[in-house]
Amino acid sequence: xxxxxxxxxxxxxxxxxxxxxxASRLAAEFEVSSRTIERDVVALQHAGVPVYADTGAxxxxxxxxxxxxxxxxxxGTESLAVLAxxxxxxxxxxxxxxxxxxxxxxxxxxxxxxxxxxxxLSMMHVIDAEAPEGAVPLGAIAEVVxxxxxxxxxxxGEERDDAPGGGTTVRDVETMGLLRxxxxxxxxxxxxxxxxxxxxxxxxxxRLEVLDETAPHRDPAILAADLARWPTRRLG
Numbered sequence: 325x326x327x328x329x330x331x332x333x334x335x336x337x338x339x340x341x342x343x344x345x346x347a348s349r350l351a352a353e354f355e356v357s358s359r360t361i362e363r364d365v366v367a368l369q370h371a372g373v374p375v376y377a378d379t380g381a382x383x384x385x386x387x388x389x390x391x392x393x394x395x396x397x398x399x400g401t402e403s404l405a406v407l408a409x410x411x412x413x414x415x416x417x418x419x420x421x422x423x424x425x426x427x428x429x430x431x432x433x434x435x436x437x438x439x440x441x442x443x444x445l446s447m448m449h450v451i452d453a454e455a456p457e458g459a460v461p462l463g464a465i466a467e468v469v470x471x472x473x474x475x476x477x478x479x480x481g482e483e484r485d486d487a488p489g490g491g492t493t494v495r496d497v498e499t500m501g502l503l504r505x506x507x508x509x510x511x512x513x514x515x516x517x518x519x520x521x522x523x524x525x526x527x528x529x530x531r532l533e534v535l536d537e538t539a540p541h542r543d544p545a546i547l548a549a550d551l552a553r554w555p556t557r558r559l560g
Contacts, residue, residue, distance in 0.1 A: 327364075329399055330354055330356070330364060331364060331367065331368060332397055333354070334350070334354070334361075334364055334365075334368070335368065335373060335375075337350075337353070338375065338385060338386060338387040339387055341386070343382070344377075344378045344382065344383055344384030344385055344386045345384045345385050345386075346383070346384040346385075347361045347362055347365075347384070347385070349384070350384075350385065365377075365385060373387070374387060374388040376388075397434075398433070398434070398437075399437070400434070400436075400437035400440060400441055403429065403433050403434075403437055403441050404441045404444055406429055407426055407429055407430065407441065407445060408445060408448060410422045410423075410425050410426045410429070411426065411445070411448075411450070412450060414450075414452070415452040415462075415509075416462065416504075416509055417462040417463065417465040417466035417469070417502060417509065417526070418466055419462055419463070420463060452507075459526070459527050459528075459529065459530060460477075460526070460529045460530070460531065462509075462526065464532055465502075465509075465511055465526055465529075465532070468499050468532070468534055469499050469501060469502055469511070471538075472499055472538055472539045473499060473534050473535065473537065473538060473539060474496060474497065474498050474499070474535045474537040474538070474539050475496070475497050475499060475513075475532055475533065475534055475535060476494065476495070476496050476497075476532070476533040476535055477494070477495050477497060477524065477529050477531065477532050477533075478492055478493075478494055478529070478530045478531035478532075479492065479493055479494075479495055479524055479528055479529055479530070480492050480528040480529075481528070492530065493517065494517075495515050495516070495517045495518075495522075495524075496515075496516040496517065496535070497511070497514065497515055497516070497524070498513050498514040498516070498539035498540065498542070499511065499512075499513045499539055500512050500513045500514065500521070500539070500542070500547055501513075501547070503523055503551075503556075505523065505554075508525045508526070508527065509525075509526045510523035510524055510526065511523070511524045511526060511529065512524075512547070513539070514539075514542055521546060521547055521550045
């Protein structure tokens with residue numbers, strides 16, 4: 325990474341951080357020496373960027389939250405990563421928002437990067453599972469998760485020898501979030517029928533009714549313990 329690119333990335337990281345970053349931690353993040361990070365900070369300070377140091381065991385570098393960055397400046401590789409990542413969301417509950425975000429990123433992309441990035445994107449392909457006829461629109465799922473609503477769903481179970489059609493159950497679910505598992509997105513929530521956390525594959529939800537009830541608070545440790553069995557990572 326070039327020095328100027330590292331300066332932009334350093335500012336972005338510090339603005340997004342909820343606690344100070346030490347020089348050694350920043351050095352590991354950017355794969356440079358602590359001395360290089362210290363020189364970068366001095367250079368940013370001389371350029372008027374309000375980076376400051378906190379002392380103590382929990383100290384490190386921080387930046388004033390209200391500092392305004394210049395217009396978005398992504399490298400060619402960063403533009404490719406963002407556009408490719410947003411393209412993967414085309415089959416998610418946030419497909420519409422992802423398409424709009426892609427157009428915004430493409431509109432502000434450096435002209436020198438535009439052709440190479442588009443060429444590389446044209447070489448990437450995704451085979452998505454087709455949603456069955458009658459499946460609930462993905463946008464509706466995103467809305468109920470954001471509003472933390474209780475929903476009543478008709479859910480088609482996995483096809484087995486004793487249930488050739490998979491069987492359909494009606495569940496009242498307290499929405500808790502979304503989970504990407506392999507090739508499928510799942511609605512995660514507290515299933516009142518089972519009295520436990522369950523994940524429901526979106527393509528198997530054939531009907532969704534939003535109840536006039538906000539999902540009650542449940543200890544997040546319950547979900548964390550359930551997810552601990554899998555190699556899960558949070559997206560924020």
